[in-house]
Amino acid sequence: MSRYFTDEHEWIDVEGEIATVGITDYAQEQLGDIVFVELPAEGTSFEKGDDAAVVESVKAASDVYAPISGEVVETNSALEDEPALVNSDAEEDGWFFKLRIADASELEGLMNEAAYKKFVASL
Amino acid sequence: MSGNDDIAHIEEELPLQDLPLDAWHRAKGARMVGFAGYHMPIQYEGIMAEHGWTREHAGLFDVSHMGQLTFSGEGVDEALEHLLPSDIKGLKPFRQRYSMLLDEEGGILDDLMVSRIGGDAFDGADIYMVVNGATKYDDIGWMIEHLPDEVVMNHMDEQALLALQGPEAGEALATLIPETAALVFMQSGPFVWRGVPLWISRSGYTGEDGFEISVPAGDVVLLADALCALPQVKPIGLGARDSLRLEAGLPLYGHDLTPAVSTIGADLGFAIQKRRREEGGFIGHARVMKELADGPGSRRVGLKIEGRLPAREGAAIYAGDVLVGEVTSGGFAPTVGAPIAMGWVSLPHAGLDEALEIEVRGKRIAATVAPMPFVPHRYRRKA
Numbered sequence: 001m002s003r004y005f006t007d008e009h010e011w012i013d014v015e016g017e018i019a020t021v022g023i024t025d026y027a028q029e030q031l032g033d034i035v036f037v038e039l040p041a042e043g044t045s046f047e048k049g050d051d052a053a054v055v056e057s058v059k060a061a062s063d064v065y066a067p068i069s070g071e072v073v074e075t076n077s078a079l080e081d082e083p084a085l086v087n088s089d090a091e092e093d094g095w096f097f098k099l100r101i102a103d104a105s106e107l108e109g110l111m112n113e114a115a116y117k118k119f120v121a122s123l
Numbered sequence: 124m125s126g127n128d129d130i131a132h133i134e135e136e137l138p139l140q141d142l143p144l145d146a147w148h149r150a151k152g153a154r155m156v157g158f159a160g161y162h163m164p165i166q167y168e169g170i171m172a173e174h175g176w177t178r179e180h181a182g183l184f185d186v187s188h189m190g191q192l193t194f195s196g197e198g199v200d201e202a203l204e205h206l207l208p209s210d211i212k213g214l215k216p217f218r219q220r221y222s223m224l225l226d227e228e229g230g231i232l233d234d235l236m237v238s239r240i241g242g243d244a245f246d247g248a249d250i251y252m253v254v255n256g257a258t259k260y261d262d263i264g265w266m267i268e269h270l271p272d273e274v275v276m277n278h279m280d281e282q283a284l285l286a287l288q289g290p291e292a293g294e295a296l297a298t299l300i301p302e303t304a305a306l307v308f309m310q311s312g313p314f315v316w317r318g319v320p321l322w323i324s325r326s327g328y329t330g331e332d333g334f335e336i337s338v339p340a341g342d343v344v345l346l347a348d349a350l351c352a353l354p355q356v357k358p359i360g361l362g363a364r365d366s367l368r369l370e371a372g373l374p375l376y377g378h379d380l381t382p383a384v385s386t387i388g389a390d391l392g393f394a395i396q397k398r399r400r401e402e403g404g405f406i407g408h409a410r411v412m413k414e415l416a417d418g419p420g421s422r423r424v425g426l427k428i429e430g431r432l433p434a435r436e437g438a439a440i441y442a443g444d445v446l447v448g449e450v451t452s453g454g455f456a457p458t459v460g461a462p463i464a465m466g467w468v469s470l471p472h473a474g475l476d477e478a479l480e481i482e483v484r485g486k487r488i489a490a491t492v493a494p495m496p497f498v499p500h501r502y503r504r505k506a
């Protein structure tokens with residue numbers, strides 16, 4: 001399994017043709033207390049960069065983009081009852097949705113963990 | 124991922140300025156945002172925790188961005204009664220009142236607190252006023268234009284302002300200044316702490332008991348440190364200030380109140396005492412009288428929201444297919460444990476328990492017109 005990061009502060013775990021997507025610990029920290037997560041419907045197809053989910057913190061709503069193109073095969077229903085999972089465990093149990101990858105070449109150019117850390121440190 | 128910061132959406136052309144407590148906030152781990160032209164703390168440990176702390180203990184808010192003004196001179200009461208719809212002549216020394224500035228059409232230019240100083244605080248001025256930070260320079264310009272030459276207005280930009288709010292605020296402040304225990308809601312007065320002259324009122328904008336403390340900018344770090352050294356007190360950011368005031372049903376200028384809306388529609392008629400309604404003589408009086416007689420076109424209402432999805436400022440409100448209003452403040456309410464909102468709704472649909480719908484990202488969510496405050500006020504009134 002490989003983990004990729006985007007400059008929109010999302011992480012992508014790739015296992016075979018399935019990509020699991022979430023927001024990074026840095027992102028949840030910036031958002032503050034998360035009170036609602038709107039997840040896409042299973043079966044929805046996204047182009048890279050489409051609005052895929054919305055995360056609502058106490059103070060604002062923020063879009064989560066599809067980091068790569070693909071079809072939603074599963075969403076994290078645990079977030080419906082416990083949106084604060086995104087705060088407590090953003091990079092594992094707080095995942096948002098899984099995509100069937102449409103074009104694996106889109107993963108090229110995304111950051112690895114070391115590069116993302118460097119990116120965050122530069123902000 | 125991207126987002127708009129609701130609270131800090133005001134775009135400023137000028138570079139942001141630092142408040143006297145700027146370094147203090149940063150040292151306390153605050154996340155700073157631009158608000159009303161200043162770098163301000165939006166949160167320290169988190170909005171939910173800070174909100175809860177204020178409802179249970181006492182929170183310290185830096186509100187030094189607000190404009191602190193004094194007025195003095197011959198005919199000051201008459202002059203202010205021309206500008207404000209509230210009873211100033213009947214305002215007793217050390218008493219405070221909520222009021223607002225209205226334009227000629229009765230639109231709201233700002234909401235504010237006005238008090239009669241009494242004694243020789245603030246160089247013996249007669250009236251002390253606190254206006255919103257984002258509007259203070261416009262307010263000053265408006266008032267200069269409408270005040271006679273005999274009345275002197277002083278903008279005390281060397282004065283910081285702290286708010287201490289919460290059920291333990293009284294006990295906390297009394298450990299530093301025992302005499303403050305005698306103050307009741309909307310009463311104010313001069314106090315001295317370690318030789319520093321303070322002007323303290325028992326008031327605030329969270330719905331809780333508490334105080335607003337005007338302190339010379341050079342002494343505010345010392346006072347903030349002394350307050351936060353008390354076990355009851357933690358610093359609280361703008362984020363929780365917003366969620367607390369929303370639960371308390373208190374309107375926020377620039378959002379729930381604008382020049383496009385009126386006092387009566389805003390349900391702020393209590394700020395216009397009987398004599399002022401009858402006699403008039405203030406800017407905007409005609410609109411007030413017309414709406415008292417005929418009713419306003421729309422009203423500021425509270426909205427209870429079904430489900431967990433927050434409806435935010437700008438969301439459209441519908442009765443069936445008909446657009447009947449707009450959300451002007453909204454978000455998750457930590458003490459209520461659900462999303463709530465405030466909005467303006469056209470009169471036929473603004474009655475209590477009216478079932479409405481709010482459009483959020485193309486979806487309709489159910490909402491009901493609800494009484495405000497959402498969380499009961501706990502002011503310390505005269506026994």
